[in-house]
Amino acid sequence: MSTPLADTTNPDLGLLYAVNGLARRSPAWLDHAVSWIGEYGILLGLALLGLTGWLRARRRPDAPVAVAGLLWAPLAVAIAEVANLPISAIVDRPRPFVDHAGLDVLVEGKEGTYSFVSDHSTMSMGIAVALFLVNRRLGWIAGGLALLQGFCRMYMGVHYPTDVIGGFALATAVVLLLAPIAMAVLVPFCHAVGRTALAPLIRAPQGGGRRSGGRRRGGGPRGSVRADEQPPESDLAA
Template sequence: MNDNLFQLLNQFAGRYDWFDDLMTFCAQDIVWIMIAILGFLWITGKENNQKTVFYACLTTVVALLVASLIISPMVNHPRPFVDHQVHQLIAHAPDASFPSDHATFAFSLAFSILFAKRKTGVALLALAVITGIARVFVGVHYPADIGGAILLSFIIGFLVHKMRGKLDFIPLFFIRIYGKLVAKVSFLPRSQ
């Protein structure tokens, strides 16, 4: 089933240059849009937004560490282009593919924000889904790699969200530092 779903998406790669370019952008660069959204939330100067951004970053770091240091070495699943002839649109090292780091990054941000800010979270979740589909389309991940990233991101995001109240002293420390820096630069909004 994993191979069949991969072939279903990847078979369309290489047919239209404009669509390949779009999917390549989505596979590699859509995460920058997500980071920009987090940056905007931070510079609003609202403490709740800044704490949400902190927890999104914490979720992402923890999920990526679990993925790269524990899960990926244990599973050691090869990428599609290692085992099969595929339409590979982006260069990638032939390292382990499960779970997808790009998808883990995108879904960790999305779920973390979704737990705190519903509308923004839904928008980020849509971008994460597009990223996941694009990673399969360009030939560097299987659908299960994306599914694993989704599950891991959700679990870590949920656990971090549940611990928010107990960990608030950490983001508040960084928010205070930001506030002191902003006091010296007048064009940035202060934390409220």
């Protein structure tokens, strides 16, 4: 079947056809790989980044604040997804392949669901922004994965570019606007948990460094850096 010409006067549709056209010209194995990455792989990668951030946050001087920031990430995503329910119903935008022929749709089961905003893009950028507030290095990596997520959703033919941008904007707004309120609750909560038997979830147990390696003038064991000398990384620290 011949592919109809895209409406080049519409940047949103034109970019979708351009990106999705790559799928039509790519080998089947690459399409399958992009589909898996865009549907599951990036979210799994973001989860691993979150786990890495938690392991690092537990070792920081401001551990309760850093862990609270990481806890805000999944909560912010959940709030953004709930906020998207009325937004998607009001906009009532069908998937692009419903109204436009010639798209190469790489994933099934999307018929009858809303296109705006992209849930996957919302989740990815929500994790990225929240993670960036706690650990900038991991946040930049997560941000790159979020951008890749948006590309994959267009490549798969299931979202317009504006669906992706809308998801990014919604997630960023929720994370940043509600962060002060969330942290006002989560930081005391993490401090409280740190005084219970669940304290290792908040702060990494201190090893017996004083008994190994001897003592040095002016501090602890050789090669160690005192916790109170480590600069905090979190932008959420009060």
